[in-house]
Amino acid sequence: LSDRFFPYTAIQTDAVLSLDEHTSLSTSEVDFAFVVWRSFPERIVGFPTRSHFWDAEQRRWGYTSKWTNELSIVLTAAAFYHRYPAGEGPAGWGARPHPAPPPRSLPRYYHSLFTEYLPAGLRELVDGLAACEDILMNVLVAAVTKLPPIKVTQRKQHKETVPQQVKGTAGAAGSRRFTQRQDCLNQLADWFGYMPLVSSQLRLDPVLFKDQVSVLRKKYPRLEKP
Numbered sequence: 001l002s003d004r005f006f007p008y009t010a011i012q013t014d015a016v017l018s019l020d021e022h023t024s025l026s027t028s029e030v031d032f033a034f035v036v037w038r039s040f041p042e043r044i045v046g047f048p049t050r051s052h053f054w055d056a057e058q059r060r061w062g063y064t065s066k067w068t069n070e071l072s073i074v075l076t077a078a079a080f081y082h083r084y085p086a087g088e089g090p091a092g093w094g095a096r097p098h099p100a101p102p103p104r105s106l107p108r109y110y111h112s113l114f115t116e117y118l119p120a121g122l123r124e125l126v127d128g129l130a131a132c133e134d135i136l137m138n139v140l141v142a143a144v145t146k147l148p149p150i151k152v153t154q155r156k157q158h159k160e161t162v163p164q165q166v167k168g169t170a171g172a173a174g175s176r177r178f179t180q181r182q183d184c185l186n187q188l189a190d191w192f193g194y195m196p197l198v199s200s201q202l203r204l205d206p207v208l209f210k211d212q213v214s215v216l217r218k219k220y221p222r223l224e225k226p
Helices: 027-039 110-117 120-129 133-145 164-192
Strands: 016-019 049-055 060-064 078-081 150-152
Touching: 027 078, 027 150, 060 164, 110 133, 120 133, 120 164, 133 164
Parallel strands: none
Antiparallel strands: 016 078, 049 060
């Protein structure tokens, strides 16, 4: 699963649009998200979001997919992201030893940081749980930038789908996936030595979105259609 973030030489653009096979977006959604990403290229900008919280009773980090005002994760099922800013390296990653920062000759994408800076053990953790490569990418970007991701307007609510071969046990599979993602979140926090994710209540909408004015004055009228 971590191979989706491999720095393939075929990727020549600054922006990377990450999509899962079941994701369905309109051109208006993609266009607006790209406009927002151009203003915040160091962040993950996308549609489906999740959040984390500290569960004092369980004394561990919790993960939730409930739609609330808080968000700290943008799923890479539908998101834009970029290489990390030139000249900046990951800081404050806890007390454990880490490999040297990637040399300047490498393409300075988050892909390269994910593949060549993070220890192999972290990627093996992600591949073993088979459910949290996007959480690790969000943790990585937050560790580098100290900033939250950005949610943009979405026409339809994203649902994490269950593979076709386990449709008959969708409830159990969904529960197992949720547990794996929560375990992954806590293992990442343990490895980093702190929780890098940053919470936010920001969602960006187009100008005049949902305003009672003529659609002729709106740049993205299709975003408001059901």
